Structures are given as structure tokens and as C-alpha cells.
Amino acid sequence: MSILEIDGLTKHFGGLTAVDHVSFEVQEGEILGLIGPNGSGKTTLFNLINSFYTVSSGKIIFNKQDITHLKTNEIAKAGIGRTFQVVKPLKRLSVEDNVMAGAFARENSFSGAREVAHEVLKFCHLDDYSQMKADSLPIGGRKRLEIAKALATRPSLLLLDETAAGLNPTEVVEAIQIMKNIRDELGITIIIVEHIMKVIMTISDRILAIAHGSTIAEGKPEIVAQDPAVIQAYLGSEFNIGDHFNA
Ligand SMILES: Nc1ncnc2c1ncn2[C@@H]1O[C@H](COP(=O)(O)OP(=O)(O)O)[C@@H](O)[C@H]1O
Numbered sequence: 001m002s003i004l005e006i007d008g009l010t011k012h013f014g015g016l017t018a019v020d021h022v023s024f025e026v027q028e029g030e031i032l033g034l035i036g037p038n039g040s041g042k043t044t045l046f047n048l049i050n051s052f053y054t055v056s057s058g059k060i061i062f063n064k065q066d067i068t069h070l071k072t073n074e075i076a077k078a079g080i081g082r083t084f085q086v087v088k089p090l091k092r093l094s095v096e097d098n099v100m101a102g103a104f105a106r107e108n109s110f111s112g113a114r115e116v117a118h119e120v121l122k123f124c125h126l127d128d129y130s131q132m133k134a135d136s137l138p139i140g141g142r143k144r145l146e147i148a149k150a151l152a153t154r155p156s157l158l159l160l161d162e163t164a165a166g167l168n169p170t171e172v173v174e175a176i177q178i179m180k181n182i183r184d185e186l187g188i189t190i191i192i193v194e195h196i197m198k199v200i201m202t203i204s205d206r207i208l209a210i211a212h213g214s215t216i217a218e219g220k221p222e223i224v225a226q227d228p229a230v231i232q233a234y235l236g237s238e239f240n241i242g243d244h245f246n247a
């Protein structure tokens with residue numbers, strides 16, 4: 001069953017069309033990888049799905065409900081969580097309080113929010129850091145905190161925007177494991193944007209590739225990685241998709 005249906009989604013910024021008639025579906029329990037060179041519209045797509053940006057045209061259906069014109073907080077309540085490419089914790093608050101702030105999207109009671117926070121911090125290997133100030137976490141921890149905050153909103157669909165960027169190889173392996181656990185143990189559907197090919201190729205069931213706001217390929221990771229349009233789109237960028245496929 002499809003949990004998300006994107007139909008002809010388009011976003012204009014003045015004369016620029018950042019997302020151009022994109023259509024795709026995500027099945028319940030699936031991990032969909034979203035790839036594309038810098039500036040191809042990946043983050044904008046997330047910003048449209050969770051209503052950070054208003055849609056220029058097209059439709060977003062989540063669990064058979066048209067959410068195209070809902071507000072950001074209503075979308076979180078409906079069950080779509082997201083992380084941000086640029087992590088922005090509430091710096092002076094503790095790690096635990098940051099996650100509790102996420103939990104209040106759903107929980108009304110303090111004790112309920114704290115319970116959710118504990119669970120989620122453990123899941124993201126942050127339980128030992130819960131009383132630390134968020135800004136004293138190293139980058140790996142801050143990225144996991146971003147995931148924890150999103151999980152605390154109890155999503156059924158999670159949008160992960162470059163959560164492995166800037167991590168060292170050990171932290172990347174840990175991040176992959178956490179993302180797999182989110183799907184396998186919590187049953188949460190995931191759309192993941194990631195530049196590290198090892199991550200995207202390892203964990204995606206299916207990949208959607210976009211360039212200049214339009215879909216250029218869609219399918220199994222090994223097929224999309226060899227698609228001429230995808231290779232073309234990445235020419236001249238910082239990596240060669242083929243090199244990273246077997247990494
Ligand atoms: N708020 C905005 N105002 C104007 N242009 C934007 C805005 N957000 C994104 N863009 C533009 O839309 C295009 C896609 O950006 P983005 O979605 O961030 O790409 P990606 O995440 O794939 O790197 C870029 O050309 C970017 O400059």
C-alpha cells in the first residue's frame with residue numbers, strides 16, 4: 001500500500017522552477033533514496049511535503065488524505081517527521097530537552113514527553129548524553145539528535161535530509177544501522193536524501209533520481225546507478241556515482 005503519493009508537484013521561486021512536475025509513490029515500510037546533484041531540488045521537495053514551502057501546483061496525498069494545503073504542525077501531527085540538512089538544536093537546552101520539544105508535537109503531558117524522549121534517545125545511542133547541552137555534542141551526536149527530535153514526533157513517514165553528511169566512517173556505519181533499525185524495528189517508512197553513495201546504495205530499496213527539479217530515473221539502486229541520465233547529471237560534480245556504488 002502506498003503511504004505517500006506525490007502528483008505533479010511543482011515549486012517556482014520567481015523565474016526558477018526548483019521542483020518541476022515531480023510524481024512518485026512511496027510504499028509503506030519502504031526506504032526510498034532521493035538523489036540528485038546539488039541544487040536539484042531535493043530539500044525543496046522535503047520542504048513542500050512538510051509544508052515549509054507552499055506548493056505552486058500538484059498534490060501530496062498521505063495515507064489517502066490530501067495534505068497539500070495543511071500547515072507544518074498539522075503535517076507533523078498527521079505523521080510526517082523530518083530532519084534538517086543544517087542541524088539546528090536549541091543550543092542551550094540539554095539533549096533530553098531538545099528531544100522533549102519534539103515529543104510535545106504529540107504528547108500533552110510532561111511525563112509522557114519525557115518517556116518518549118528516553119525511548120528515542122536510547123534508540124539513537126544518545127542516552128549517555130541526555131543531560132549534556134546540545135551545542136557541546138560532537139557533529140555525529142548532533143546529527144543523531146536531529147534524528148531523535150524527528151522520531152519524538154512519532155512519525156509513520158520520516159524524511160531524512162543528509163543526516164550522514166560530515167560524519168567519520170565509523171559514525172557513518174552507526175548512522176546506517178540506526179536508519180535501518182528505524183524501518184525494521186519501528187516500522188517507519190523513510191525517504192532519505194544523502195550524498196554519501198555508500199549510505200544511499202546500502203539502505204535504499206528504491207531510488208528516485210532528480211536533476212534540475214525533474215525526475216530522471218527511478219528504480220532499484222543498481223539500475224539507477226548505471227542509468228546514463230544519472231551518470232550524465234553527476235558529470236563534473238564532486239563524485240562519480242559508479243565509483244561509489246561498490247564502496
Ligand atoms: N527559499 C528559496 N528561495 C529561492 N530559491 C530557492 C529557495 N530554496 C531553494 N531554492 C533554489 O531551488 C533550487 C533547489 O534547491 P534545493 O532544493 O536546496 O537543492 P538540493 O537540496 O537538491 O541541493 C536551487 O536552485 C536553490 O537555489
Ligand SMILES: [Mg+2]
Nearest residue numbers: 042043044085
Ligand atoms: Mg539539500
